[in-house]
Amino acid sequence: MAAGEEEGARTGTGTESEAAVEELRSFKDLGVTDVLCEACDQLGWKVPTKIQVEAIPVALQGRDVIGLAETGSGKTGAFALPILQALLETPQRLFALVLTPTRELAFQISEQFEALGSSIGVQTTVIVGGIDTMSQSLALAKKPHVIIATPGRLVDHLENTKGFNLRALKFLVMDEADRILNMDFETEVDKILKVIPRDRKTFLFSATMTKKVQKLQRAALKNPVKCAVSSKYQTVEKLQQYYIFIPSKFKDSYLVYILNELAGNSFMIFCSTCNNTQRTALLLRNLGFTAIPLHGQMSQNKRLGSLNKFKAKARSILLATDVASRGLDIPHVDVVINFDIPTHSKDYIHRVGRTARAGRSGKSITFVTQYDVELFQRIEHLIGKKLPAFPMQEEEVMMLTERVAEAQRIARMELREQGEKKRSRNDDDDTEEAIGVRNKVAGGKKKKRKTF
Numbered sequence: 319m320a321a322g323e324e325e326g327a328r329t330g331t332g333t334e335s336e337a338a339v340e341e342l343r344s345f346k347d348l349g350v351t352d353v354l355c356e357a358c359d360q361l362g363w364k365v366p367t368k369i370q371v372e373a374i375p376v377a378l379q380g381r382d383v384i385g386l387a388e389t390g391s392g393k394t395g396a397f398a399l400p401i402l403q404a405l406l407e408t409p410q411r412l413f414a415l416v417l418t419p420t421r422e423l424a425f426q427i428s429e430q431f432e433a434l435g436s437s438i439g440v441q442t443t444v445i446v447g448g449i450d451t452m453s454q455s456l457a458l459a460k461k462p463h464v465i466i467a468t469p470g471r472l473v474d475h476l477e478n479t480k481g482f483n484l485r486a487l488k489f490l491v492m493d494e495a496d497r498i499l500n501m502d503f504e505t506e507v508d509k510i511l512k513v514i515p516r517d518r519k520t521f522l523f524s525a526t527m528t529k530k531v532q533k534l535q536r537a538a539l540k541n542p543v544k545c546a547v548s549s550k551y552q553t554v555e556k557l558q559q560y561y562i563f564i565p566s567k568f569k570d571s572y573l574v575y576i577l578n579e580l581a582g583n584s585f586m587i588f589c590s591t592c593n594n595t596q597r598t599a600l601l602l603r604n605l606g607f608t609a610i611p612l613h614g615q616m617s618q619n620k621r622l623g624s625l626n627k628f629k630a631k632a633r634s635i636l637l638a639t640d641v642a643s644r645g646l647d648i649p650h651v652d653v654v655i656n657f658d659i660p661t662h663s664k665d666y667i668h669r670v671g672r673t674a675r676a677g678r679s680g681k682s683i684t685f686v687t688q689y690d691v692e693l694f695q696r697i698e699h700l701i702g703k704k705l706p707a708f709p710m711q712e713e714e715v716m717m718l719t720e721r722v723a724e725a726q727r728i729a730r731m732e733l734r735e736q737g738e739k740k741r742s743r744n745d746d747d748d749t750e751e752a753i754g755v756r757n758k759v760a761g762g763k764k765k766k767r768k769t770f
């Protein structure tokens with residue numbers, strides 16, 4: 319049968335999958351081998367998640383899989399377990415390749431492979447931009463079992479690293495395929511598909527089935543089985559969603575008020591630009607909060623550093639652009655604040671999906687100013703409900719304005735100083751923006767990627 323001609327019939331709805339979860343209580347029931355069941359147990363994975371119930375049995379049967387699932391659903395386990403099981407059966411180097419859109423995701427996926435595969439000695443390598451290519455070439459020379467890569471840097475190695483090829487590859491995973499394609503990685507993905515064997519298993523995971531994803535599916539998958547686990551734009555029940563309607567000029571004061579009101583929680587605050595993320599982090603620090611920024615204009619090391627400090631709970635507030643709104647596995651976020659309202663309503667779902675994970679409860683608060691009413695209405699329309707207002711004491715907020723104004727002044731000064739230092743050191747050459755520019759200078763046809 320021609321590639322992608324027919325699609326398997328196993329499209330699970332939420333309810334069907336729930337029934338399946340009832341029926342299949344363990345990884346063993348799904349056909350996972352004992353040593354990997356033990357690994358799941360050690361990670362505290364008692365029962366498989368819905369996407370795992372749907373995808374693992376068909377993947378173990380050797381079928382290609384399209385998984386419609388988002389980060390947080392357990393999809394990494396859904397593709398990692400069948401790959402590790404196949405690796406156990408026929409050990410081989412350069413066995414699997416996982417393509418993913420961002421560096422952070424790549425590291426997370428590699429951590430899960432290593433955690434699940436530690437007892438069977440699996441070796442993984444992460445190949446992403448912003449990191450020295452020489453050390454990556456050395457890691458590739460050791461021929462790891464699994465490579466987790468962003469497409470751009472992998473193509474660099476395929477073209478320039480002597481002795482490295484993927485001609486024996488058995489598994490290809492395209493994780494968050496919709497994002498890979500939206501980030502203009504289409505050419506790179508095509509190049510990769512051309513140099514790996516056609517005779518392989520392919521898993522394609524995507525939060526949404528866009529036209530581009532369908533095209534990729536037709537080009538890359540053979541007779542795949544579709545596994546979908548939740549209806550599209552749902553937010554979980556244990557998430558309490560609120561909005562506040564406030565004048566734009568008092569946003570900072572309201573933010574400080576809410577952080578004080580909900581003190582003791584961990585917060586993820588979303589801003590629309592790198593600059594506002596940095597500014598707000600400085601502002602909050604000036605007011606004594608343990609806040610840390612995460613955005614695309616920081617170096618790779620700084621981004622990982624921020625994320626790790628937040629994950630280790632050394633910082634209680636992570637300020638991020640949408641680069642962090644999807645994909646990052648940050649299990650303990652109690653409150654998500656949309657400080658700047660998302661311009662794309664779908665980003666709302668991804669942002670608030672950072673809290674109320676794995677059965678825990680969580681809150682989200684969206685700031686709506688006089689300029690954001692229409693965007694907010696679109697969000698309410700998308701999620702199909704009217705949100706309640708978060709209760710506030712306006713007088714108490716106003717009492718904060720003076721202190722906040724002083725902190726704003728200092729933050730602006732610090733931001734200016736940081737900008738000047740950066741310009742004089744010219745040390746920001748590993749930002750995504752600079753990489754994009756470098757690619758251009760190097761004569762590549764790549765478009766400059768947006769930095770968020």
Ligand code: AMP
Nearest residue numbers: 363365366367389390391392393394395
């Ligand atoms: P993912 O969607 O793959 O990014 O996974 C999100 C989180 O769910 C990760 O922290 C995983 O460790 C966790 N996870 C995956 N599968 C299970 C499971 N069966 N039970 C509990 N947690 C899981």
